[in-house]
Amino acid sequence: MKTMILATTALALGGVLLSSTVNAQDLGISDSDYSLDALIEAARQEEPITVIDATGKIVTMAENFTEKYGVQATGVKMSASEQEQVITREAQSNNVRTDVFNMSNLPSVTSQILPQGFGVSWFPPDLADEVPENYRNPAITSLNPWVWAYNDAVYTDGCPIDNMWALTEPDWKGRVAIPDPLLRNETMFWFNQLATNSDDKMAEAYEAYFGEPLDTDEASATAEWVKRLAANQPVVTKGDSDVGPIIGAPGQEKPFMGLLSAAIFRHADRDGYSMGICEGLKPFIGQLTPRVAVIAAGTDSPNAAKLFVHYMMTGEGMAPQLSDGKISTNENAVMPEDEHSGVFDVRDQLHVTDSATTADDFAKLQDWQDFWIVNNR
DSSP states (O other), X not given: OEEOOGGGGTOXXXXXXXXXXXXXXXXXXXXXXXXXXXXXXXXXXXXXXEXXXXXXXXXXXXXXXXXXXXXXXXXXXOOHHHHHHHHHHHHHTTOOOOOEEEESOHHHIIIIITTTTSEEOOOOGGGTTTSXXXXXXXXXXXXXXXXXXXXXXXXXXXXXXXXXXXXXXXXXXXXXXXXXXXXXXXXXXXXXXXXXXXXHHHHHHHHHHHSXXXXXXXXXXXXXXXXXXXXXXXXXXXSHHHHHHHHHOTTOSXXXXXXXXXXXXXXXXXXXXXXXXXXXXXXXXXXXXXXXXXXXXXXXXXXXXXXXXXXXXXXXXXXXXXXXXXXESOTTOEEOTTOSSOGGGXXXXXXXXXXXXXXXXXXXXXXXXXXXXXXXX
């Protein structure tokens, strides 16, 4: 087992003070009256809860939670964009049916969901010694690695490229598979994070690859890279589960590169196709996407909802997702040895979201979507 010491990843999340019309103190027992035993007892007096995440592992997590605490929870898999619609519509209609969300669109959460009072973020006080401060406000449960991957059955000496700018070259035209950025806001948020916080690294990578400084009319090196990638006719799919087989299907002479979640490596082992992480890719091998626990402000079972958040922020609760490469924010959690991708060993090469600029990510979402559409024609 591999201990998850997150300090080594130099993560930049956290430090955002959130204002909301609803405070977590207004839901269930207050932090001043809090103990885990008291929370469990209060939760057992409430109605069953529904919990949502973008992974099917939430079903198993809910079942394990029910067995552990005797508090009924039902897990439902739902995409990030659908989660936003559900929590918004249920709040606006005053008809809350979903109690807890584990949401991957952090900029949407900090810029819209929490400030508008649709949901609240609550951190379990008794976990303060186990979860670094920069993951407590909002309550970040885990970090989901998305990586550039290649067919390691064909490219047996390692990744065929060592620089992200290579993906904009003619040799990779039509040979890069990615989930449709217009369906995955996290990709657009990543573009803005790169432009805002890591554009110097994108420019340095350009110069290292082409041998000369970047000269562009675009606002940033990142924008130039996005423009060239979009124009290079990447194959877009509905989701990353479709990207894996495109990369790793047997019998290819010139297989695709692709961007996908580390969880898809489990699919590859199960279904018999070949993939490897592009270790050493400059400036980043992918992105580390945070997931934040959000409790519906109008839940009828606030203590059960808080108890589930507590559960998600422990290694035991998050265990079903760790085998898919997710990284718990709880420093006492451990990564299973049978995790399929090996991403834990290269986590320091992933780009990390800086939550101090997530408001800008949200504000510029439409700009990046329009920019992609124009250059992908």
